[in-house]
Amino acid sequence: MESYSGRDNVLQYRAQRAFQKIMTEACEELGLDRATWLLQQGGDGELAILPAGTSERAVVTRLTPIVDRLLREHNRGLAPEARIRLRIGVHEGLVHLDGANGYPGEAVVTVCRLIDSPQLKAALRQFPGAAVALIVSDRIHQDVVRHYQDLRPEHFRRVSATVPEKDFEAIAWIYVPGENIAGDAEAKDRNESRRPPGNSREGSGDAGRRSRVPTPQPLPGGQVFSNITSHGINAFGNGNVISTSGTHDTTDPRRSDS
Template identity: 45%
Template sequence: MQHPERRLLVCVDMERYSRRGNVQQYEAQQDFHRLLREAADGVGMDRVGWATQQAGDGELAVLPREIPEARVIGRFLPELNRRLRQYNASRLPVARIRLRVAVHQGMVHLDGANGFPGQAVVMVSRLCDATPVRRALAAFPDAGVALVVSSDIYRDVVTEYPEEIRPDRFRRIEVVQPEKGFSEPAWLCVLDEDVTSWRDDASPGQQPSSLDEAVKPGEAAQPSGESGTGHGGEPPAGGIRTGNIRVNGQNAVGPGAMAIGSIGRDAILRPDVDR
């Protein structure tokens, strides 16, 4: 047994691969590898030196020590996302390639008999398969890459050496698999999308990283406990709605007016007498 090495691990998985027919799976595999190779070449990285463990719908890659971690996250993945968006633009949804990508680092044995032994490998695989990551990618149909990184990678790489992906584009999530006794924090980003404004209603306890209450893309924000509207989203009697601003009461605009709810796309204004 050789000594384990500390390496950067990248786990990649295709969305909805099993729903494709035989020919579609064959073509998706070909294009998957081509897009990865072209994205790496585009930022001066040679994939020949990557040690990979292949699966039909993705791969686990152990990167060479000489490849900077910041280049992988800050340049390679944005380039991959751009190429995927171009590839998908002319294809039907069933033929598109959209990826979940997880990045972690840790000790790994490179001479395993059936893969790469190591807890870091287990960790990065579970991050890639996490339900919040799947839901985030599904919530943004034009996206090419949903990226999840471990807390170590977020702290040491994303926040210290941001390139094309800023730290404020990530949000903290909890990756929980009770049947395996697994629960770890991680950081999620959907490249070129605002994941901080996305609310995962199907996962109670997932908190947005932004200060304001998160809303789904295109959804109006509402303060807790007060809807500010009547049935069908209309303002209550006596109120006025102009564009994205709801106004209620005769004195709602002017002295004594008060804004409640998130400041942003939607604000609800009421006079002090209504509170």
């Protein structure tokens, strides 16, 4: 659950009850027997080991949209701090079911890292109207998502999911129900590519225009004046005089037109 630790005791209690209710309703709608799942509870969520024979296609492509719909119905009318938004991760692999303190296995570690990756958290923040963000491993994406059209494969964003403090990095795919997260990323990349390279402001604004104007160089035996604005009668150089009308005063034989 997003922002679970920021809730007070009462809101955490309510969120846990709502989470269990929504997951049970979603499984019933899918025809999945949640009672057969091996669950390791974590307060703000759970690790679920699904039994052999469970439809991967149903879990990957149908569970997330159903949970998203049920959560949006639940959140309607609630204060922002009471709303529930979820991150869901799916991976596959070998797991020891008889561990002394949980379920040992690299697959378990991987799915836990995926769910905690900043890339998935950022995706959920990017779409405040969504209630769920899904991340699947590259293996799941290749085996399930790209072969079936339950969810449009082109709406998944390919990311390098990282948890630096755990020395974890893996290719994964993120999906947000009702959103084209991949298209938004492509549009952002196009906008970034149109920007001038570097961080310098040269070339934009008055400072940029001034920086491109060459500095006038004096000619031998003459004088050069550049970018001069005159208000009233002023003298420049060796006794040169310019009138306010822009007409040269010819009374001074030393006037220069350079």
